[in-house]
Amino acid sequence: MTAVEPSTDWTRKTAAEMAAALNAGEVTSVELTQAHLDRIAAVDGPVHAFLHLDPEGALETARKVDEDRAAGVELPVLAGVPVAVKDVLVTEGLPTTAGSRILEGWVPPYDSTVSAKLKASRMPILGKTNMDEFAMGSSTEHSGYGPTHNPWDLERIPGGSGGGSAAALAAFEAPLAIGSDTGGSIRQPASVTGTVGVKPTYGGVSRYGAIALASSLDQLGPCGRTVLDTAMLHEVMGGHDPKDATSLDEPVPACVEAAMQGATKDLTGVRVGVIKELSGEGYQPGVEQRFEESLERLKAMGAEIVEVSCPSFEYALAAYYLILPSEASSNLAKFDSVRFGMRVEKDTVEKTMLATRAEGFGDEVKRRIILGTYALSAGYYDAYYGSAQKVRTLIQRDFAAAFEKADVLVSPTTPTTPFKLGERIDDPLAMYLNDVATIPANLAGIPGMSLPSGVAPEDGLPAGFQILAPAHEDARLYRVGAALEASLTEEWGGALTAQAPTLPINTAEVAK
Amino acid sequence: MTATRVSYDEAMQDFDPVFGIEVHVELNTKTKMFCGCANEFGAEPNTQVCPVCLGLPGSMPVTNEKAVESAIRLGLALGCSIRESSRFARKNYFYPDLAKDYQISQYDEPTCYEGSLEVVLDDGTVVEVGIERAHMEEDAGKNTHVGGSGGIQGASHSLVDYNRGGVPLVEIVTKPITGMGARTAEVARAYVATIRDIVRGLGISDGRMDQGSVRADVNLSLRPKAPAGEDQDAVPFGKRSETKNVNSLRAIEKAIHFEAGRQAALLSAGQPVVQETRHWHEDTEETTPGRSKEEAEDYRYFPEPDLLPVEPSREWVEELRATIPEHPAKMRARLKDEWGFSDLEMRDVVAADAVPLLVATVGAGASPQSARKWWMGELARTANEQGVALDSLAVTPVDVAELQGLVDSGRLNDKLARQALAGVLAGEGSPTAVVEARGLEIVSDDSALEKAVDDALAAQPDVLAKIQDGKVQAAGAIVGAVMKATRGQADAGRVREIILRRAGVEG
Structure with a gap:
């Protein structure tokens, strides 16, 4: 060892910086990947962002990328940059559980389209991240494998359902991560961990191989620490897939270009609509304060701020909690012990199915299966599922009217900064209210982003800023998001995550 | 349950039957309804499966456009309207052979609806059957219960084969059919036969009831006969039974006979008919109760969110619509006239499923009678011996027409033609190729024949004397000898002429 060059901590870099450094030969993918694996070993014990790690697979991918790069082979933009994958995504050869005990040990024989795209993009997959069971939850406390802890405060929730992916980013365990968003499961964790997350337009990213929660609401999306990184991953994930009938047959939005445009901090002529209904009662003062400051920044960059009203949002949560459980009750029927996953053997197939589902599913999953089964039952369908679908139409109309007045709509992503683990676990309604601002986008199929607006003065914890755009206009999120981020980081001197407290280092693991 | 069964005829004396039929047609698309797996009957269990038809977590269906096309064509052939936008729905129930534990089907928006079909009975009576809907769905896998009696009760374990899971089906549902009285069983049979003929004519299914590619469920209820002079339609329907998986034409008649007799006996004894699903037993020709509708499951239908609506352009x-062949019964009547067949001849051809073969053979140039003679004679015998269907013999209508052409042109006699056909069936090539390879052609060279005749006459001078004596029929012995000498390759008539001429007798 020749000393004393201060070694670069590659885990603190952005994905864009890592890609550039790889290209420039300043670092190898093996070094990058190993750095992240080391970081995971050092800090993931108390964070518990990962359910499964694949060091061999990740390093193998990295090695091949390095070889090809050395040989002058042309490589995809993010080739060699490691990524973490939410355990909702089916990955061939890697255990996939969707956070449920009922799938413990299941190793899928096929790849989801997004997994296949990550592999085609030559990105080392570090492992699978923790989540609420079948993506049902806002805190990861409903994971069958124990909760993830927020790197900002290990006693607090990292959001959910994609708390693992968001925590991995905030803990510098991965520069990029895949999430899925059915009612806010990308954006709410991003908000409470000070990271960035995007739910694309419904159909913008293939759902093939994403274990379904509510098929008409689910959408996979990119997670990162910066808007540009997130845009880069979005472009890797997106695009038409003949295996997903609901996939949009149109080109991937030019997210990176929009992010770079936004970074010039010129929002002249952009109309920003503030959703009146997503403020006030229930919103933490510090969250609202950061939101207002962000609006001022947008205005300072040339944006026009207008107020819009979406009166039907009042019914969004109720409609969501009818549609989601209804679809979920059907989607989760296949977990019956016959072909894969857990089997609790009894003397008849019917009893075996019952016993397996009784043991394999957690309480929240059972709660929603019961709700959905009830809502779809003969005689109740019209009153519940039918009415909820009508509310969905009303919400779509609210958005359509609002987008007449504004190019993007904005709100705080979540009403509060992260609450403490255990605080709402026995109060499902309080837990559900966490998603009041994120759910409408899923009901309408429009794209949304959450990015940090700062830490709330009262608790020093991250607050999130949500941007929504009309369907197919995902690029607008990146333009406005990148502008706000540029303005904020100028003041902060870097990404918000750099302000997170230092995590305890497991020296025993590091020493290995 | 003490009421005994009465005969069908007795049942029909006292009651007015109302029935309806659900026919499931398995489409013969290359791939399954929602994935790219092969749609073929008879493969090794679980070899035609993928994440989609196994219902693995994360997998998603994609609609097979060819299946949609087949369903629409079937709907059009049944006189249905085609919905501009129709949806798939999920029918939710747990069963091991149902990979996703829901079946993708159509519920409130079937693609084809409100049709009607003419059914022609054996005596020419035409009955119009109302079609309520024809909708697309996927088939389930197949359970095999091991141990016990083969049923799920008492089985030690069950095996599931998902090859059939996801095979495209069209389910055709009739409206309630009334006013058929004692002809109910006959109409039911003729209806299913007509559906089978239509799907074959469309080429969308092989229509093999024995392989389950056309399956019928028969609903039947009885109501009291209205008093004389009163309107039968004013009498409300009785409770119905739904007999599942009645899988032959004969079984359809038998199942209706059984159910009518069973229900009539119950009603006559003042006992209620239970609304229930019943199972048909081919061996005993009886139905037994399945689950009753009171405990029937609630399928919790809702629109399939993984699929877009089916929206065929006008x-x-x-x-x-332009590809729909004519109604099979009408086509048969037309062909019978064109071909000049008797009722009996036509009925035999239909019963042997040989109509398409005759159409093709006539189309290839053979006369209708010669086509019939080959297919219903030599070829039917061969098929019977081999235990295969006529159309799976190794001979094409073009071969048959070519063979007949060789006969018509005098190059082959009947015996040689049969030998040539045997060669074709043995895979030796076209009839002409077989004739050439086997040297089967008739000897038409008179000088060769004359020599053979002279040799035969010289060998049998007593016969020659008889002929010259006026006993012309004695020439048969010489004909036989000549045919033997030429290995059958002579025209017997021509040989006879030569014999008589050589003997100095004019025939």
């Missing part, structure tokens, strides 16, 4: 539907 132009496409009209293009498909």
